[in-house]
Amino acid sequence: MKPTTASDQQNTALQLRPARKEDVDQMLPLLVQAIDDIAYALAGEGDHEQAMCILREYMTQEHNRISYQNITVMEQEGQIAGILVAYAGDDADRLDQPILDRAGRSTDEKYTLVKETRPGEYYLDTLSVSEPFQGQGIGRALMAAFEQQGKQLGHTRAALIVEEDNGRARQLYERQGYVQDEVILIGGHAYYHMIKPIQAL
Numbered sequence: 001m002k003p004t005t006a007s008d009q010q011n012t013a014l015q016l017r018p019a020r021k022e023d024v025d026q027m028l029p030l031l032v033q034a035i036d037d038i039a040y041a042l043a044g045e046g047d048h049e050q051a052m053c054i055l056r057e058y059m060t061q062e063h064n065r066i067s068y069q070n071i072t073v074m075e076q077e078g079q080i081a082g083i084l085v086a087y088a089g090d091d092a093d094r095l096d097q098p099i100l101d102r103a104g105r106s107t108d109e110k111y112t113l114v115k116e117t118r119p120g121e122y123y124l125d126t127l128s129v130s131e132p133f134q135g136q137g138i139g140r141a142l143m144a145a146f147e148q149q150g151k152q153l154g155h156t157r158a159a160l161i162v163e164e165d166n167g168r169a170r171q172l173y174e175r176q177g178y179v180q181d182e183v184i185l186i187g188g189h190a191y192y193h194m195i196k197p198i199q200a201l
Helices: 006-013 021-035 038-043 048-060 089-100 138-152 167-175
Strands: 014-018 071-076 079-088 122-129 157-163 179-186 189-197
Touching (some): 014 138, 021 048, 021 071, 038 048, 071 138, 079 089, 079 138, 089 122, 122 138, 138 157, 157 167
Parallel strands (some): 122 157
Antiparallel strands (some): 079 122, 157 189
8 A cells, every 4th residue: 555645635635615703813814815905905904003903803794895705715724825805796896995994094095995895896815825835736626616606606707916026926817718808996006906707607
């Protein structure tokens, strides 16, 4: 019998599942790692600690953009290796309303919440892989899961944004069939909005 290697154990132990509220401590750093300054626009707060508390609340609540309800995790033996945040573009206004309505939200222009998706799209809000798990194909697996979710929900178009100066990520998405259709300004940074046709199931 062939001995089980560490990589075999790692691959067999990886599990894709819907996120749970109790995952928040592991999910929050991955979210912030991926969206960077957009985190402060979402929170409507410039102080780091306060912003993290606000985002933590959003992730454990329901019916908002970054709710656990919209997150899928890749897990290995209790460790979250990566997260995928996705939702229908048709739901964007409804999902953003609780964020916009939060008492105490800053009205400063730099915290303006920009709608990143369009009606008719299944939108990849965030994809993030934990550093110890990078380079193992988890990002590709999460991308495939995102597109499969979109198909199962009846969408015919997938969408995402990528920062203008992130050429590496843009090339990766282009190789997967995504094409730029517009530029969106978020917090003073330019992002390419990219779309890909998918076949609904």
